[in-house]
Amino acid sequence: AQSVSQHNHHVILSEAASLELGCNYSYGGTVNLFWYVQYPGQHLQLLLKYFSGDPLVKGIKGFEAEFIKSKFSFNLRKPSVQWSDTAEYFCAVNANNAGNMLTFGGGTRLMVKP
Amino acid sequence: NAGVTQTPKFRVLKTGQSMTLLCAQDMNHEYMYWYRQDPGMGLRLIHYSVGEGTTAKGEVPDGYNVSRLKKQNFLLGLESAAPSQTSVYFCASSLVNEQFFGPGTRLTVL
Numbered sequence: 001a002q003s004v005s006q007h008n009h010h011v012i013l014s015e016a017a018s019l020e021l022g023c024n025y026s027y028g029g030t031v032n033l034f035w036y037v038q039y040p041g042q043h044l045q046l047l048l049k050y051f052s053g054d055p056l057v058k059g060i061k062g063f064e065a066e067f068i069k070s071k072f073s074f075n076l077r078k079p080s081v082q083w084s085d086t087a088e089y090f091c092a093v094n095a096n097n098a099g100n101m102l103t104f105g106g107g108t109r110l111m112v113k114p
Numbered sequence: 115n116a117g118v119t120q121t122p123k124f125r126v127l128k129t130g131q132s133m134t135l136l137c138a139q140d141m142n143h144e145y146m147y148w149y150r151q152d153p154g155m156g157l158r159l160i161h162y163s164v165g166e167g168t169t170a171k172g173e174v175p176d177g178y179n180v181s182r183l184k185k186q187n188f189l190l191g192l193e194s195a196a197p198s199q200t201s202v203y204f205c206a207s208s209l210v211n212e213q214f215f216g217p218g219t220r221l222t223v224l
Contacts (some may be wrong), residue, residue: 002155043217044157049211090156096217098209100164100211102157102159102213104149104157104158105156106154106155
């Protein structure tokens, strides 16, 4: 079974700092990749997704992620964070042998100080 | 469209009590899912359904049952609640790969 690792459990940044959150997965075949965000007290919302094509994916609110197949990684980046980016971020993987099932990472809790 | 809705939003149970969580979606999605979210563990799949009348076990199905009698509804049941089932429960639905989530139900079992 595939697994997804998010190595940063908690990240604290000041506004305008750059952000990179790591995501690694264990499946060797074709994958679809997702980043979801959960703002305090809210449900998960899709930030961005990768199915195929350009490995650099742009999402909402200035976020982007890069799929590096050789490293089994799909790291999330933002050049300049805002206080409103304070949230928990989840990486998720859908392997092509798993139907529509998603495997989630443990999440990274980001706090942005104003 | 309301998207995915869940009822109730909050619930407190005593050990041994039963309850049913309701998930409804108005997007005509075939697939529906129930997850639980616990700190540091992300979301773990409890049960899922690939269509009306079908259900299947996910990663952590023990202590839960589900039913999908109508395409738009997916019910999660706890027959005899245990403190280990204290969690936030999320329902999701999808047409293909992208899942859409409900607002969650916070359940506490005392």
